[in-house]
Each structure stands twice: as C-alpha cells, then as structure tokens.
Amino acid sequence: MASQPNRLYRLWGTVTDVAAGMLRIAGVSELAGVGNEIVIEKQGQKIHGEILSVSGDSVSALLYSASDIIRIGDVVHIEQEARIEPGDHWLGQIINYRGEVATQLPAGARLAAQGISRPLRAPALPAHLRRRLGPRLATGWMVADTLLPICRGQRLGLFAGSGVGKSTFLGSLAAGLDADRVVIALIGERSREVGEFVEVNLPQAVRHKTVIVSATASESPGAKKRAAYCAMATAEHFRDQGHSVLFLFDSITRFAEAHREVALLAGETPALNAFPPSTVRVIAELAERAGPGTGTKGDITGIFSVLVAGSDLEEPVADMIRGILDGHIILSRNIAERGRYPAIDVLKSVSRALPAAATDWENDMLRDYRRMVALYDEIAPMLRASLFEFGRDPDADRAIALYPALDAFVSTRNGNGIEAAFAAMAGILNAGALPDPAPEQTATRPPPRPRG
Numbered sequence: 001m002a003s004q005p006n007r008l009y010r011l012w013g014t015v016t017d018v019a020a021g022m023l024r025i026a027g028v029s030e031l032a033g034v035g036n037e038i039v040i041e042k043q044g045q046k047i048h049g050e051i052l053s054v055s056g057d058s059v060s061a062l063l064y065s066a067s068d069i070i071r072i073g074d075v076v077h078i079e080q081e082a083r084i085e086p087g088d089h090w091l092g093q094i095i096n097y098r099g100e101v102a103t104q105l106p107a108g109a110r111l112a113a114q115g116i117s118r119p120l121r122a123p124a125l126p127a128h129l130r131r132r133l134g135p136r137l138a139t140g141w142m143v144a145d146t147l148l149p150i151c152r153g154q155r156l157g158l159f160a161g162s163g164v165g166k167s168t169f170l171g172s173l174a175a176g177l178d179a180d181r182v183v184i185a186l187i188g189e190r191s192r193e194v195g196e197f198v199e200v201n202l203p204q205a206v207r208h209k210t211v212i213v214s215a216t217a218s219e220s221p222g223a224k225k226r227a228a229y230c231a232m233a234t235a236e237h238f239r240d241q242g243h244s245v246l247f248l249f250d251s252i253t254r255f256a257e258a259h260r261e262v263a264l265l266a267g268e269t270p271a272l273n274a275f276p277p278s279t280v281r282v283i284a285e286l287a288e289r290a291g292p293g294t295g296t297k298g299d300i301t302g303i304f305s306v307l308v309a310g311s312d313l314e315e316p317v318a319d320m321i322r323g324i325l326d327g328h329i330i331l332s333r334n335i336a337e338r339g340r341y342p343a344i345d346v347l348k349s350v351s352r353a354l355p356a357a358a359t360d361w362e363n364d365m366l367r368d369y370r371r372m373v374a375l376y377d378e379i380a381p382m383l384r385a386s387l388f389e390f391g392r393d394p395d396a397d398r399a400i401a402l403y404p405a406l407d408a409f410v411s412t413r414n415g416n417g418i419e420a421a422f423a424a425m426a427g428i429l430n431a432g433a434l435p436d437p438a439p440e441q442t443a444t445r446p447p448p449r450p451r452g
C-alpha cells in the first residue's frame with residue numbers, strides 16, 4: 001500500500017445526537033473545520049461523512065451513508081485532509097466514492113495495488129503557469145474533428161434535455177478521443193445505467209486505460225459530491241504522471257443538485273433557481289481543476305454533461321455552467337426525434353478553441369458550412385410549404401442541394417484523423433454542379449382540390 005501522510009495524533013470526538021443522515025459531535029470544536037471528513041469505524045464498517053458547521057460546543061456533520069448503527073457515545077475520527085490512493089491498479093475498474101474498487105470490469109487487468117496518496121480536494125494549477133490549450137485531438141467524429149474541435153486541456157459542456165443522447169455521445173468520445181487515460185465520473189445515474197454504460201458505450205479496447213468513478217442516484221448527496229472529487233483527483237494523478245487525460249463527467253447537474261442538498265442542510269439560503277449562491281463557485285472550482293497542465297505534467301481535457309430541464313438553455317444553472325467552460329455542444333430533441341445521432345445542433349454549439357485552433361483555409365470552410373446550414377434552416381419552412389422557388393438565389397439553391405450531405409456529416413464517424421475530416425468536408429462543400437431539385441422540393445403547388 002502507498003504511504004499515509006505522517007500524523008502525530010488523530011483527532012477524535014464523540015457522537016451526541018443522531019438524526020437521519022446527520023450527526024452532532026462533541027469534543028472537537030476547537031480543532032475541526034468545515035469540510036473536514038469524519039470516519040466512524042464500527043462493526044467492521046467504515047462510515048464516512050463531512051463536517052457542515054462548527055459551533056462553540058459541538059460540530060454538525062453530514063453522513064455519506066446510512067446512520068442506523070451509530071449510537072450516542074460512538075467515537076468519531078476527524079480527518080483533516082481527505083485523501084485517496086489512485087493508481088494504475090484502478091484502470092479497468094469501477095471505483096466508489098470512498099476510493100475503493102467496487103467492481104472489476106471484465107477487461108480490467110488486476111494489477112497489484114500501487115496507489116499514490118493524494119488529496120481529494122486540491123486547488124487548480126496556478127493559471128499563470130499553465131500552458132495554453134494544446135493541439136486539436138482526433139475525436140472519432142467528423143463533426144468534432146472539424147466544426148467543434150476539442151483541444152488538449154479544453155473544457156466543454158454537453159447540454160441536452162433528458163434522453164437525448166448525452167451518455168451515449170460521452171461514451172463514444174471515451175472510445176474515439178485520442179487520450180492516454182480516460183476517467184469517467186458517473187454521478188447520480190440510475191444504477192442500471194452504470195452497468196449499461198460499460199456494456200454498451202465502453203468498448204473492450206478502451207477499458208484497460210479507463211477508470212470509472214460512480215455514485216448512483218440512490219446514494220447520499222455527500223457521496224455524490226465525494227465521488228466527483230474522487231474522479232477529479234484520479235484524473236489529476238494521471239495528469240501528474242505526464243498523461244493526456246480525458247475526463248468525462250455525467251452529469252454536472254446531478255453534482256449541482258447534490259451540492260444544493262448539502263448546502264441547504266448546512267444552512268445556506270437558496271437563490272439562483274433554488275440553488276444556493278455557492279453553487280457557481282463549487283462547479284467552477286471543480287471545472288478549473290481540469291484544463292492544461294504545467295511544466296512536464298500532462299493535461300486534463302474535460303467534457304461535462306449538463307441536463308437542461310425542458311431543453312431551456314437559458315435557465316440559470318445551464319447559463320452559469322456555459323459561462324465557466326470553454327465551449328458547449330448542444331444536443332437537440334428535435335434532431336434526435338428525426339433519428340439523427342449524435343443529435344448535435346451545430347449552429348447553437350460553440351468551441352471557443354476556434355478560430356485559433358484551425359488554419360485560415362479550415363476556418364473559411366467552417367464558415368461556409370455554418371452559412372449553408374443556417375440558410376437551409378431559414379428556407380426549410382418555405383420548402384415544406386412548397387413556397388420555395390428554385391433559380392432565384394444561387395446560394396439558397398446550393399444550401400438545399402448540399403444539406404443532406406452536410407446533415408449526414410454530423411453523424412459520420414471518422415477514424416482517419418483531423419485532416420481526413422476536413423478533406424471530407426471540402427468534398428461536400430465543393431460538390432460540383434447542383435443536382436436537379438427533387439420533385440417534392442419544387443415550387444409547383446398541387447392543383448386545387450375540386451370542391452364537391
């Protein structure tokens with residue numbers, strides 16, 4: 001096992017009150033601080049929690065798991081710095097919020113434990129020492145290799161309503177994106193979905209370089225938050241070893257909700273859409289820990305899924321998260337309903353790596369692509385109503401001719417790298433002469449129905 005930090009003494013107190021999920025502890029008020037972790041070792045179990053508030057004679061703490069075996073007088077240890085021991089032995093495994101291997105994935109190699117102790121909550125690397133965003137990464141998708149590039153160390157949000165394909169798309173990035181290590185935080189998912197994610201979305205070929213940290217919907221809000229920090233500390237561990245790490249977080253909304261529960265218990269007042277004011281800071285602190293590294297360290301490229309209620313991207317939490325990240329990919333329910341996956345709405349999605357990450361030639365092409373799709377969207381209602389007249393506006397005619405290929409481009413996989421994706425895009429945009437308009441797209445209106 002890895003070494004523990006040296007401790008000269010261990011701080012402990014005793015339980016004075018037990019309520020559902022909460023404790024009061026006496027004897028530690030002068031030394032314990034808000035956010036310190038507590039551990040009760042009883043009947044062969046370790047029950048973890050965290051201190052929410054400190055007063056003159058006692059502290060109150062939130063438990064991460066059930067409190068039914070805890071009794072008044074039980075000894076509570078206070079851990080001033082929560083630590084975990086990530087390492088290569090976690091590759092191919094599902095890890096729980098305590099930082100223990102919960103499930104061995106079928107393709108996971110069982111290596112001897114060789115973790116390195118590190119703090120669960122760490123400050124982000126200093127901004128002034130960090131590298132700039134690295135080069136574009138091949139993603140496995142034409143659309144993300146061109147229109148929505150993901151650079152090394154970039155942090156993107158994946159926004160969508162429920163069931164529009166966030167988890168599936170994240171899984172495909174785990175498989176397709178060019179990274180040495182993949183850390184996946186599954187926070188607040190239904191427990192069935194964790195197994196499904198692995199079976200369906202995570203091909204065997206990437207499991208050997210992947211760590212999944214999971215806290216399901218039924219676990220306590222404290223456990224969900226801790227699992228998120230555990231996943232981030234794991235990504236930092238691999239980054240510090242010089243790896244290029246892909247960090248996938250599904251979903252940051254469940255993390256924000258867990259934080260809301262904890263903060264309200266601690267006495268914070270709700271503001272922003274019932275979220276306490278500290279929500280922005282807590283999410284920003286977590287997201288900031290991803291990003292480019294310093295010196296010889298690697299980078300953490302982060303993609304955070306955001307569930308937007310009623311697909312309303314302007315709602316305060318979605319808007320706030322959008323402001324924190326370096327870009328957003330938006331999945332649209334309308335597009336999913338017509339069966340085009342991933343249901344990325346290209347016009348609403350933005351990668352802030354552009355235009356810097358692309359060449360002039362590429363940027364010209366991306367502008368042309370977006371202009372054609374926007375134009376098509378504008379004239380689509382006229383086409384559907386058979387009101388569009390071909391031959392009047394060459395640009396509009398071109399948009400209509402190109403649209404099926406431009407749309408299909410978004411759902412095309414690409415295993416041949418970024419240059420090949422741009423070559424494919426050029427092929428579509430430079431497609432030669434315009435084909436004859438399809439019969440249903442012509443402006444000829446059907447003859448009026450005879451009245452009778």
Ligand SMILES: Nc1ncnc2c1ncn2[C@@H]1O[C@H](COP(=O)(O)OP(=O)(O)OP(=O)(O)O)[C@@H](O)[C@H]1O
Pocket residue numbers: 160161162163164165166167168169307341342
């Ligand atoms: N690439 C795809 N190809 C075909 N179907 C897909 C694809 N992506 C998503 N779907 C369909 O959409 C459903 C929901 O996908 P997914 O679970 O990824 O969505 P989600 O946004 O993560 O949902 P939730 O909000 O419940 O977490 C899938 O069960 C599948 O039917």
Ligand SMILES: [Mg+2]
Pocket residue numbers: 166167168250
């Ligand atoms: Mg999902």
